[in-house]
Amino acid sequence: MEEVVEKRKSQEGKAEQRNIRSSDLRNATMRREILLVLVLAIVGCNAQQSCPSNLGWNMFRESCYKFEAFPSIVQSGAMVICQQDGAHLLSVNSFAEHEFITKWLLQNDIRRVDWITSGKSRETSVFWDGDSTISTTLYYKKGGAPANGTSFPVVYTYTGTEYLWGVGSATKQYAFICEIKLNDVYKIIQEFRDFDYGMDVENAGDAPRGPTFLQQPHDTAILGENVTRVTLECLADGNPEPSYEWVMRSGSQWVPVPLGGRYTITTGKLEISKPQESDENSYQCRASNDVGTSLSTSAQLSFGSLGTFNRVPSAKVTGAEYSGIQIECPTIEAKPAKTYQWYKDSVLTFIRPNFQKHTFLSRTGKLYFSELNLSDQGMYYCVVNLFAYGFGDNIVSVSSDSKTSEPFELKVTSGGGRSFQPEILNQFPYVFPPSPVKGGDVLIECFAYGTGPLIYTWSRTDNKPLPLGHSFDSNNRILYLTKVQLADSGPYKCHVKSTTTNQEDEATTQLVIQARPYFTYPLTHMHLDVGSRLSWHCEAAGMPSPTYTWYKNGKVFTGDVAAGIVVSKNSLTIEKVEVERDSGMYQCGAENLYGVTFSTAQLRVLKIPPSFDKRPMPKSITAALNGEVTITCNPVAAPIPNYKWLKDGSDLNLSPMDVQAEGVHYQLLRNGNLIIRKLAQNDQGRYTCEVDNGIGTASDYTDLLVLDATTISTAPANDKVEVNLTATLLCRGSHSPEIDNQMHTSKLLVIIDYFLEPEYRPGEGNMKGSLY
Numbered sequence: 001m002e003e004v005v006e007k008r009k010s011q012e013g014k015a016e017q018r019n020i021r022s023s024d025l026r027n028a029t030m031r032r033e034i035l036l037v038l039v040l041a042i043v044g045c046n047a048q049q050s051c052p053s054n055l056g057w058n059m060f061r062e063s064c065y066k067f068e069a070f071p072s073i074v075q076s077g078a079m080v081i082c083q084q085d086g087a088h089l090l091s092v093n094s095f096a097e098h099e100f101i102t103k104w105l106l107q108n109d110i111r112r113v114d115w116i117t118s119g120k121s122r123e124t125s126v127f128w129d130g131d132s133t134i135s136t137t138l139y140y141k142k143g144g145a146p147a148n149g150t151s152f153p154v155v156y157t158y159t160g161t162e163y164l165w166g167v168g169s170a171t172k173q174y175a176f177i178c179e180i181k182l183n184d185v186y187k188i189i190q191e192f193r194d195f196d197y198g199m200d201v202e203n204a205g206d207a208p209r210g211p212t213f214l215q216q217p218h219d220t221a222i223l224g225e226n227v228t229r230v231t232l233e234c235l236a237d238g239n240p241e242p243s244y245e246w247v248m249r250s251g252s253q254w255v256p257v258p259l260g261g262r263y264t265i266t267t268g269k270l271e272i273s274k275p276q277e278s279d280e281n282s283y284q285c286r287a288s289n290d291v292g293t294s295l296s297t298s299a300q301l302s303f304g305s306l307g308t309f310n311r312v313p314s315a316k317v318t319g320a321e322y323s324g325i326q327i328e329c330p331t332i333e334a335k336p337a338k339t340y341q342w343y344k345d346s347v348l349t350f351i352r353p354n355f356q357k358h359t360f361l362s363r364t365g366k367l368y369f370s371e372l373n374l375s376d377q378g379m380y381y382c383v384v385n386l387f388a389y390g391f392g393d394n395i396v397s398v399s400s401d402s403k404t405s406e407p408f409e410l411k412v413t414s415g416g417g418r419s420f421q422p423e424i425l426n427q428f429p430y431v432f433p434p435s436p437v438k439g440g441d442v443l444i445e446c447f448a449y450g451t452g453p454l455i456y457t458w459s460r461t462d463n464k465p466l467p468l469g470h471s472f473d474s475n476n477r478i479l480y481l482t483k484v485q486l487a488d489s490g491p492y493k494c495h496v497k498s499t500t501t502n503q504e505d506e507a508t509t510q511l512v513i514q515a516r517p518y519f520t521y522p523l524t525h526m527h528l529d530v531g532s533r534l535s536w537h538c539e540a541a542g543m544p545s546p547t548y549t550w551y552k553n554g555k556v557f558t559g560d561v562a563a564g565i566v567v568s569k570n571s572l573t574i575e576k577v578e579v580e581r582d583s584g585m586y587q588c589g590a591e592n593l594y595g596v597t598f599s600t601a602q603l604r605v606l607k608i609p610p611s612f613d614k615r616p617m618p619k620s621i622t623a624a625l626n627g628e629v630t631i632t633c634n635p636v637a638a639p640i641p642n643y644k645w646l647k648d649g650s651d652l653n654l655s656p657m658d659v660q661a662e663g664v665h666y667q668l669l670r671n672g673n674l675i676i677r678k679l680a681q682n683d684q685g686r687y688t689c690e691v692d693n694g695i696g697t698a699s700d701y702t703d704l705l706v707l708d709a710t711t712i713s714t715a716p717a718n719d720k721v722e723v724n725l726t727a728t729l730l731c732r733g734s735h736s737p738e739i740d741n742q743m744h745t746s747k748l749l750v751i752i753d754y755f756l757e758p759e760y761r762p763g764e765g766n767m768k769g770s771l772y
Contacts, residue, residue, distance in 0.1 A: 042439060043437055052186060054192045060100040062425055064185060065090070066178040067104065067115075069521060070537035077169070078176035079129070084188070086187025086670075087180035090116035091128035098139050101165040101177070103436045105156060109175075109600050111543055112158040114166065115173035119154030119169065126154055130179060137404075140165045156642035187670070193527035204244060208477040210291035210585040210602040211238035215268075217285055217299035219337055222275055224304070232274045234268040234296045235287035236757040242287040246270045249282040252401045257283070276382050286554055292585030293554035294600050306386045306401040307333035316409045319372045322418050324449025328364035329382035340365040341383040355476045360447045362431040368447050371420070372412050379407040421503035422450030422496045429494045429509040437594060438515035439544075440701040442481045443473075446494035446507070453499050461491040461508055486543060489513045516597060517542035517590035523601035529639035530607040534574040534582070538599050540590035551587040551598075579605045606638035610695025617689065623679050625708045633672040633689035635698055641691035643672040648685045678705050 001413060043729045051057035051064035058065045066087070073081070079089045087663050092098050126135045141157060141164035157166035169173065195207035215235035222230060236242045246265060249256040258678060269289070272279055280303050284560045285296035304370035319325035329340055337369065343350040349585070351367065353359045360368040367385070369376060382405040429446045436442040440455050446456055456476035460466060471480045489512050497504040521539035528534060540546050548570045552556045561568035564575030565582075570590075574582055583605045587598045591730060612635045623629035633643060636703070645652045645668060654668035669674040676683055688701040 004100060004235050012175045015088070019473045023167075045699055051182070052188060052192070052770055055188065057180075057185075057188075058103075058104065058181070059668060060184050063097075064180050064182060065101075065104075067108065067175070069109070069111075069113075069175045069539070070176065071535055072113075072173035072175055074173055075118075075176075078116055078174070079118065080472055082176075082178035084131075085178065085180065087178040088130035089116070090177040091118050091130035091133060092126075092135065092139075093128070093131075094132055095139075101156065104277065105158075105163045108109065109158075113402075114174050115156040115163075116168055116176045117154050117156065119165075121150070121152050121154055126165075136505075138165065145606065155391060157605075176508045190248065191402050195525075195527075197527055198606055198638060205239075205746075207239065207651065208291055209239050211236040211242040211287035211289055211294045212600050212602075213237075213285075213287065213294060213598075216297045219300045219302070221302045221304055223386050223388060227275055229273045230301065231269055231272075232270045232285075232301065234287070234297050236294065237270065237714060238287065238289045238291065238295075242289045244268045245286045247284050247286060251749060254284060256594070275301075275303075276487075277676070279303075281386055283406060288554070291602065292552075294585050295551060295554050295587060295589075296597060297598060298488050302336055302388070304386045304401070305333075305335050306338070306384065306403060311406060312628035314408045316411060317351075318411045318413065318519065319369070321412055321414050322332055322371050322373060322451065323422065324420075324423075325369050325410075327380055327408050327410065327536055329367075329384070332384050332405075334384065334386060337383045337387045338365075339363075339387045342367045343381050343383065343386070344378045345386060346360065352460075353477075357475050358452060360445075360474060362430065362445055362447070363443070364427075364430065370447070370449055370652050374412050377410055377412040377703060379409055381405055381407050385468045392638075400436050418451070419501055422448040422454055422505045423439065424448040424496060424499045424505050424507040429492060429507055431509060435514050436511070438486055438518075439483055442484050442488075442511070442513075442603055444479045444481070444492055444509065444511065446496065448495070448502075448505055450498050450505075451500045455497045457495045459493050459495070459498075461493050464490060478562060484513050486515055486541070492500040503667075514594060515541065515543045515545065515594055516594035517546040518597060519588075519590065519599045522599040523586065523588055525601045525604075526605045527606060528577050530579055530605050531576050531639060534572070534577050534603065536572040536586070536601075538570050538588035538590070540570075540588075540597065542590065542592045542594070544591045544592045546590035546597075553584045557586070577603070577605045579607050607695060608636060608638040610635045610637035610641050610691040610693055610698035612636075612698055613699040617702045618705065619701075620703040620705065622705045622707050623676075623683075625681065625706055628675060629676040629678055629679060631674045631687050631689075631702050631704070633674065633691070633700070635691055635696075635700070637691060637693045639671075639693050639695075641693035644690040645674050645694075646688040646690065649688070676704075681706055701745055752755045 019590055036622075051059040053059075056066050058067070064087075066085075068078075068081070074428070075089070082089050085175075090101070092101065103573065106230065109115075118128050119135075120129060124136065127133075128135065141159045153170055154167035155161045155166050155168035156684070194204040195209045196204040198201075199207045201207050206472075213234060213236045215233065216232050217232045220230060220232060230649060232246070234244065244265060244267060246257040248257050249255075257265075257270065259265065262275075264271050265271075268285060270283065270285075280301055280680045282298045284298045284301050287294050287296070309332050314330065316325055317325065327342075329342075332338070340351060340361065340363070351359055351361060355363050358370045358373070360370070364366065367380065367382075383402060384405075385402045426445055428442050428448075432443050432445065433440075444458075446458075448454060458466060458472075458476070458479045466479075467481050467484070469482050471482075472478065479492070479494075489510075491508050491510055493506055494506045495504065495506040517540040519538060520538045521537060523536060523538050526534060526536070538548070550559075550567050550572055557567065557572075559565040559572070563574075563581075566573045570588065572586070572588075583603055585600065587600045589596050589598050591597075614636055615634050617633060621629065621631070633645075635641065643668075645654055646751075652666055652668075654666055655675075656668050656670040665677060667677070669675065672689065674687065674689070684704055684706045686701050686703050688699055690699040691697065
């Protein structure tokens, strides 16, 4: 005990050790091996346990919460699903808990749906069926409280700015929230499975897994002539290493790219030599291995072209001094896009609106003058350049084409009024591109005739600030928005004021951001027992709203209702999964005007006879007289087996139970573990766990020794874990109930400080002594 206290006082040495641990463990590899030394001290202290985050549970104070967006279900059905994990449907017992729920929903529920709770409304209170408590502090939305004398389920509903309580229906289907106390997390029988589950491999990365794309092909534009080659590239991860195939559009079908000649494929790279306009098409990459096939998003290969101006001389443009005027560039065909420049009299005198503040060059190609000067008179030329807007770095160009129009003569007449109030032209504010897309850059132009200097300012009329990262150009006449999001949609107002006349004008435009589909609820890999039920859901946002198509191993999948396989919009359900029929790669495709986006996941249907090879029981453990001990039995098996415990060869005849009954000596948990309480000397012996899952049987044993001392009955073992996942290292102490004990967990002989190192958490209750 003195040694432990002395080490805790040595802060400098501890910090040095902590730095060593950070360098050696956190940054060393993608997988970590953890070696623990445990020191057992007899002190009075409480610990705190963690929620199984890798199974989707979120912790708040002394409880764990699981937000189930899919499938939507009635209140009674949601209660049953929560109870399967030893949890209950949500009960709200404090404002802090209510605040935690609403904050999570605001951050994560993009669909803004209603969420069912266990609450039942009463006249001035809510009864929570989940934990049998009553709340008299209510959080109903305005007008959302039930009428006197009525009782309805309580739901969380979005009001437009926040989530509050509302009146639900017992027959309507909702998303739901399960809740379980931290002390009861051992009741959660669902276990985290990775690709190595049931496989004879050391690491999950060595197990077979289907292809998933790490790099998608991008739209590419070819501008100019004499381009020697163009490449489209994709990259997928998988084991075995995936092979690649490229396909191209032929009408409504996809056909293989003709290899040989000008087309070559190297791993995931498609190279087209001496590209021609006949190569303009949509291309898609397909990655395959022994597990299945996955599709990439499609990429458009485009060729730029620029037409010619009509050589008919342009009409003279005449305007009065101090008045406003515009010159329009003649029409010229261009693909995919074009940019404009103007010069006066000579190519040495290009118009520069940032310096010639009474001029403005719009993305439409028009040249504007807010108030003409006699010096503006002259010959004006419009220069058009070929451009590929929205392609980013995926532009292949040897030389960019450009064309110059016939000259416009601008004649300025003198005389007339000298003072004009500002007037924003009807076509402004103007948004470019006209259909802006999420993730792209947008500019909004504003221009007014009038006596200068003219001062431009911008705002939103919905009481929201301008988006982060915005900037201005051309004397504030252009508002730039970078990497726009859907939330940037809304009304934008341009305000202009003349410092000479002190008069002003304003105009508003509605910015609508379009979006290629992106997944808010993507698919996740599933490792299911044979005969179990698969319920897969995907959810994508987009503007316009997307439609859904399902794919299995690269082919459209419509299901088979007669076989219990139902595809309905963004949901896929298989009532009883089969190994040969259902295993493979699945994709949910979400499509709108801007393209298709895929969410990809693998379904492994497992049929594994029980085995203790990778998870053997400890051959001997010690426990304290009058204390308690937990003997673990956790074989690899699919489906989950039935458990039978024997002591010295005699069946203990136990049935699984979650709650300890009064006077129970032996308790079999649903996860197969055996708890023995109030240990006596005659509890010594060999405990055998026999398992049977209908596919096979297996057994293993542990010899229990009962001592009149405090002991470590279950010591931690070396473990490997993926970065950012939760590891659980088991450690259990057995002691007399008269002694309150605390497990101190240490790393490299330095006591872990749970306050200074919050990534570590000790267990409590039936998991007391374990380290998360």
